[in-house]
Amino acid sequence: MTETLTNRSLIELDRDHLIHPVASFRGHEAHGARVLASADGMWLTDIDGKRVIDAFAGLWCVNVGYGQESIVEAAADQMRRLPYATGYFHFASEPAIRLAAELTALTPEGLDHVFFTLGGSDAVDSAVRYIIHYFNAIGKPEKKEFIALEWGYHGSSSTGAGLTALGNFHRGFDLPYKWQHHIPSPYPYRHPQGDDDAAVIASTVAALEAKVAEIGADKVAAFCCEPIQGSGGVIVPPKGWLKALREACTRLGILMLVDEVITGFGRTGPLFACEEEGVTPDFMTTAKGLTSGYAPMGAMFMANHIYETIADASPLPVGHGMTYSGHPVSAAVALEVLRLYREGGVLANGVKTGARFAERMEAIRSHPLVGDVRYRGMLGAIELVTDKATKGMFPAELNLGDRLSQMTWDNGLIVRCFANAVIGFAPALTCTVEEMDIIFDRVQLTLDQLLEQPDIR
Numbered sequence: 122m123t124e125t126l127t128n129r130s131l132i133e134l135d136r137d138h139l140i141h142p143v144a145s146f147r148g149h150e151a152h153g154a155r156v157l158a159s160a161d162g163m164w165l166t167d168i169d170g171k172r173v174i175d176a177f178a179g180l181w182c183v184n185v186g187y188g189q190e191s192i193v194e195a196a197a198d199q200m201r202r203l204p205y206a207t208g209y210f211h212f213a214s215e216p217a218i219r220l221a222a223e224l225t226a227l228t229p230e231g232l233d234h235v236f237f238t239l240g241g242s243d244a245v246d247s248a249v250r251y252i253i254h255y256f257n258a259i260g261k262p263e264k265k266e267f268i269a270l271e272w273g274y275h276g277s278s279s280t281g282a283g284l285t286a287l288g289n290f291h292r293g294f295d296l297p298y299k300w301q302h303h304i305p306s307p308y309p310y311r312h313p314q315g316d317d318d319a320a321v322i323a324s325t326v327a328a329l330e331a332k333v334a335e336i337g338a339d340k341v342a343a344f345c346c347e348p349i350q351g352s353g354g355v356i357v358p359p360k361g362w363l364k365a366l367r368e369a370c371t372r373l374g375i376l377m378l379v380d381e382v383i384t385g386f387g388r389t390g391p392l393f394a395c396e397e398e399g400v401t402p403d404f405m406t407t408a409k410g411l412t413s414g415y416a417p418m419g420a421m422f423m424a425n426h427i428y429e430t431i432a433d434a435s436p437l438p439v440g441h442g443m444t445y446s447g448h449p450v451s452a453a454v455a456l457e458v459l460r461l462y463r464e465g466g467v468l469a470n471g472v473k474t475g476a477r478f479a480e481r482m483e484a485i486r487s488h489p490l491v492g493d494v495r496y497r498g499m500l501g502a503i504e505l506v507t508d509k510a511t512k513g514m515f516p517a518e519l520n521l522g523d524r525l526s527q528m529t530w531d532n533g534l535i536v537r538c539f540a541n542a543v544i545g546f547a548p549a550l551t552c553t554v555e556e557m558d559i560i561f562d563r564v565q566l567t568l569d570q571l572l573e574q575p576d577i578r
């Protein structure tokens with residue numbers, strides 16, 4: 122391969138060889154790649170020198186923003202010292218041990234054990250495997266059914282994609298599995314009693330109770346949910362929802378897996394969304410903000426009572442592990458990211474700029490296209506509708522997801538444009554108030570331009 126690739130040939134090589142995540146193969150070939158070249162703070166630059174503001178932190182992961190030199194140094198230092206150490210055969214590395222200790226001191230009380238993965242999908246997959254193992258270990262092998270939420274997303278492993286309830290992840294993949302069930306999402310905007318928080322909460326609890334009764338309590342292993350449903354369109358349940366579901370799981374004798382892959386690490390304000398609700402799940406999964414995307418890593422936390430049970434019941438090796446579990450470079454990166462969150466003032470800045478985010482979200486509510494505005498901390502979405510009164514959804518043929526994605530890009534902005542005309546925001550927690558204003562000025566411009574288009578009004 123020649124050293125100097127022109128921008129054109131990069132796009133051609135991408136088209137000819139690189140399979141992209143969650144893409145129509147032919148659709149991507151026709152669209153072509155937007156090749157990113159560099160980044161600093163909130164800003165990305167592509168290979169043509171176009172500069173855009175990233176209001177989505179990459180893929181809701183770069184919570185500390187781009188260009189943090191101290192992370193680069195931590196990674197380089199660890200690579201020089203010890204680039205790899207396995208966790209198999211009783212080996213370990215200092216960064217992995219320190220990270221395990223620091224994290225478990227920060228997670229909700231009673232989650233003192235962590236298994237490191239490469240990202241969120243294998244964190245969820247690990248939790249499912251350990252849950253299955255746990256029920257076999259305690260002599261309840263019939264407890265194997267899992268319940269999750271409609272609109273939920275739990276990664277791209279076979280089991281996680283089955284727990285997910287988004288059509289793309291099931292279609293053509295023979296999912297969900299027979300042991301994977303779904304109940305309605307709280308989705309306040311489209312809930313018949315959406316204005317009544319208590320009714321929304323009660324309806325999810327009732328749906329869970331009904332599903333457990335239908336399957337049989339002796340057969341259900343666990344309920345799995347995100348505190349805020351991210352990839353389903355940033356669906357924000359009322360405060361108290363997670364706590365009510367925790368109580369319901371305990372009452373029903375099923376385990377609770379809370380997937381904090383997006384909500385973890387300050388995204389919604391506190392370090393974990395569970396913390397805000399005083400909830401200790403039996404399993405908690407994280408990734409993304411753990412390393413802020415500077416290196417791949419996820420973490421699955423296991424409650425002490427599960428750990429102790431497996432420890433006593435399974436004297437033989439528990440056959441679960443990956444070559445890169447607890448990778449020392451990723452762990453060194455995560456340790457520095459954790460330092461930035463707390464001592465570097467990143468969490469505090471997220472709370473400060475989060476107040477401006479809330480103001481600008483509230484202001485955009487009056488736009489004629491905006492039906493719903495929902496957010497918590499630095500995570501949010503607006504939902505566009507044909508008519509505010511009827512909450513009419515735009516027909517799929519209008520292809521608003523792709524159109525908005527192109528329009529925002531043309532306006533120098535990256536947000537997440539969902540197919541159902543939802544625009545998602547997850548800016549870095551390092552975003553300044555001035556940058557937040559740039560983001561929303563560009564959102565406003567895009568919505569005004571969309572309103573002018575003949576097939577929209």
Ligand code: PMP
Pocket residue numbers: 239240241242243245274275276277347351352380381382383408409419
């Ligand atoms: N769970 C949730 C809630 C997620 O949002 C994601 C990723 N968007 C995953 C799991 C999967 O994580 P990853 O893409 O790192 O495998």
